[in-house]
Amino acid sequence: MPGKKDNYRYQFLAKKWTDRHREFQSKIFAKHEDSFKWFTDNSKQLVIGSLAGIMLLTSPILDKIPQSISSVSAQVKTIDKRVFLIYDLRNVLPNEVRSLTPEEEKNVSEILVRNVGFNVVSELDGKRLNTTYGIIGQEQHLSRFSGDNMFTHFDSSDQADKYWSYGMAPGLGAFGYFTDLSGTLTQQDIDREKYYIAVQTFLAPGYDNNTKDYNDFFKYRKMLVINPQNGKAIVADIADAGPSPWTGKQLGGSPEVMNYLERFDGSQIGAVLYFFIDDPNDTIPLGPVNL
């Protein structure tokens, strides 16, 4: 039986060779992008629905990795799928971060639906945000109930170690506490805080004409948030309003959301896509999306 030391060697090689393969894929696509695009546009007889699909041609790996072995194997497949998502999005997103045109939103929405398997839209029930593509900043933890503090906030010491440093926001979220009392805190409440985003609800078209209706709509509304640079996607909920327009940011993410998306504040600030999830029966769970 291979010992722990040998497994270490396996992990080393698996990571190194997976990274190398990703680099090859990126290089091939960048060098020969025109040919791949042409092929996608002219291969109606093939079941290749996207530019990313054609990338499968350069990778026989997807159906060849043993299913049973390890999380590393699953990770490799996830990475490959994310590579496709990144390429597809890169093909339709503008070079600068700005509000997308209706056509661009439609293209992005189609790509996302194809990749995540559920319906995501830029406009839901006649309501939309000021943008679907914006700069995301770092938010703090929100108080879930009266008396919630840094000592009561975390499920485990691991979580505390990882997320303590972000601190607790001094005020409440835009919709108040998630529950009235600590004893009534449900898993849904916990997840709603853990995976929350703050969006500029107050800049939504039509907001000023019917504030209550809009606030009811936005409260804990589920959104798919995607980092287009690494293909990581998470189902988040709106639990706060902000940031102020003068910050230059369009939305904010909880420590858990930012950590998963690998987005940072400050000099490394970056953009995300955020689209409403059409989930009338509330069947899509909050948290990271496995592509």
Place this chain on the structure above:
Amino acid sequence: MKNKFFYSHLIEITDISLKLKDVNLSDDEKAHLTSLIEANIHSIVIDTVLSELSSDDKKTFLKNLVSDNHEKTLEHLNSRIGKLEDKIKKSVEDLKSDLVKDILDTKKLS
């Protein structure tokens, strides 16, 4: 190679497999690493070939590749690329050297 592609007859990975034997791996781990070796070889061969083709020939090549007709693919490539086999072998040998070096590097891991 376990899977057949238009270049499979040119590729031999027994030497890497033997090096991998020095690392004590489970069967699943070996299978996974072997699939990664093949995936990397596939990518570098595709890149080598595409880099030698004109825009129109790239399109023909991609069509042939998708059709899985290895003979037709090879015939087309041989008619367009001089010393095709040597070029593919050279690219793959360079890659294999890097992969063997990676395997040797695992011995430095504590």
